[in-house]
Amino acid sequence: MTTEMIYSTIEDMATKVLKDHKITEAPIDPKKVAELIGLSVVEVPHDNDDLCGLLLKGDKKAIIGVNALHHSNRKRFTIAHEIGHYLLHKNENTFLDHHENFDMVKFRKNSSPKTQEEREANSFAAALLMPAKLLKKNFTSLQGVMSNSQEIIQLLAKKYAVSPDAMRYRLINLQLISAHN
Numbered sequence: 001m002t003t004e005m006i007y008s009t010i011e012d013m014a015t016k017v018l019k020d021h022k023i024t025e026a027p028i029d030p031k032k033v034a035e036l037i038g039l040s041v042v043e044v045p046h047d048n049d050d051l052c053g054l055l056l057k058g059d060k061k062a063i064i065g066v067n068a069l070h071h072s073n074r075k076r077f078t079i080a081h082e083i084g085h086y087l088l089h090k091n092e093n094t095f096l097d098h099h100e101n102f103d104m105v106k107f108r109k110n111s112s113p114k115t116q117e118e119r120e121a122n123s124f125a126a127a128l129l130m131p132a133k134l135l136k137k138n139f140t141s142l143q144g145v146m147s148n149s150q151e152i153i154q155l156l157a158k159k160y161a162v163s164p165d166a167m168r169y170r171l172i173n174l175q176l177i178s179a180h181n
């Protein structure tokens with residue numbers, strides 16, 4: 001598969017998960033999505049701030065662990081990222097995710113197979129938490145009433161309960177804003 005095909009497949013998978021469970025409004029609750037597809041989510045406090053989350057797959061059950069000490073937006077992204085590993089990377093049973101696995105900018109420059117998986121899980125998380133169609137609709141209506149794209153990013157980040165950086169990155173990927181915004 002070409003890279004472009006991989007990412008459009010990831011986008012389609014996230015869309016399908018939301019559609020199958022009739023989730024149509026922001027903010028998306030990734031914990032609910034995880035539970036709907038049969039994953040348990042446990043919050044565990046971990047002093048190592050670098051440790052974001054993990055995915056453990058057993059024969060019958062899979063569990064997502066998330067660092068309880070992190071900000072709720074960060075936990076939401078971690079859960080969505082682990083769902084991405086679960087759906088996309090069937091051959092592996094364990095993922096342990098540190099802060100660096102979520103660094104989208106750094107990951108753009110690196111191309112190891114491990115990095116590729118992290119990039120795919122991040123793309124899935126973004127597509128799940130900021131569904132393309134819904135976000136485009138919200139962006140267009142905001143653009144009709146305000147011209148400052150920083151303000152639009154802030155408003156949308158709040159509405160979708162993601163960090164402004166994650167929202168900015170998603171809007172760039174959807175080609176709704178340019179990279180220098």
Ligand SMILES: [Zn+2]
Nearest residue numbers: 097101118121
């Ligand atoms: Zn990961």
